[in-house]
Amino acid sequence: AQSVTQLGSHVSVSEGALVLLRCNYSSSVPPYLFWYVQYPNQGLQLLLKYTSAATLVKGINGFEAEFKKSETSFHLTKPSAHMSDAAEYFCAVSMNTGFQKLVFGTGTRLLVSP
Amino acid sequence: EAGVTQSPTHLIKTRGQQATLRCSPISGHTSVYWYQQALGLGLQFLLWYDEGEERNRGNFPPRFSGRQFPNYSSELNVNALELEDSALYLCASEGALLYSNQPQHFGDGTRLSIL
Numbered sequence: 001a002q003s004v005t006q007l008g009s010h011v012s013v014s015e016g017a018l019v020l021l022r023c024n025y026s027s028s029v030p031p032y033l034f035w036y037v038q039y040p041n042q043g044l045q046l047l048l049k050y051t052s053a054a055t056l057v058k059g060i061n062g063f064e065a066e067f068k069k070s071e072t073s074f075h076l077t078k079p080s081a082h083m084s085d086a087a088e089y090f091c092a093v094s095m096n097t098g099f100q101k102l103v104f105g106t107g108t109r110l111l112v113s114p
Numbered sequence: 115e116a117g118v119t120q121s122p123t124h125l126i127k128t129r130g131q132q133a134t135l136r137c138s139p140i141s142g143h144t145s146v147y148w149y150q151q152a153l154g155l156g157l158q159f160l161l162w163y164d165e166g167e168e169r170n171r172g173n174f175p176p177r178f179s180g181r182q183f184p185n186y187s188s189e190l191n192v193n194a195l196e197l198e199d200s201a202l203y204l205c206a207s208e209g210a211l212l213y214s215n216q217p218q219h220f221g222d223g224t225r226l227s228i229l
Contacts, residue, residue: 042223
């Protein structure tokens with residue numbers, strides 16, 4: 001069964017600093033990987049997705065992630081944090097099997113200080 | 115284009131009662147997924163409906179059930195409510211191409227509180 005591990009339940013950065021949110025997956029087949037963001041009292045919004053095309057994926061709001069098969073990782077980065085980036089971020093994995101069911105990590109709350 | 119809409123936004127019930135949550139998918143989407151987001155437990159897959167049929171369910175007891183209507187909207191029913199059912203329930207919809215790995219589009223959720 002596939003699974004996702006997000007290292008660090010909370011990450012704190014200063015405004016303008018690099019954002020790095022870590023995600024490692026386990027899967028017996030090449031996975032599809034996603035990053036979602038959740039703002040308070042809202043649902044999940046897709047940031048970016050990896051579907052076996054380019055390994056470096058660019059998403060919305062200046063975020064990007066790199067798929068590294070050798071490290072089974074899909075870390076999310078942003079060069080310069082903004083106050084509006086403060087939210088909870090979820091990494092998710094889906095298999096290319098007969099049905100769609102996202103398996104989510106436990107989430108990382110990003111805190112941005114002025 | 116309207117996104118995934120869920121109602122009600124908040125729902126307060128007492129133990130033993132029954133709750134009904136509703137979800138309207140994005141126009142043209144035929145698959146609806148339900149997830150539970152409980153404090154400290156992350157997002158857990160509940161149910162998947164497609165073309166009116168239940169296709170898969172997560173590791174939840176039978177008192178969690180639902181259905182999908184001909185217009186692809188969906189209801190989630192939770193019977194005999196327990197305190198640990200307090201959570202944000204998220205609905206997501208997906209397009210008709212089941213095997214294309216189209217991202218799921220989420221609603222803003224229904225927050226269910228059990229007193």
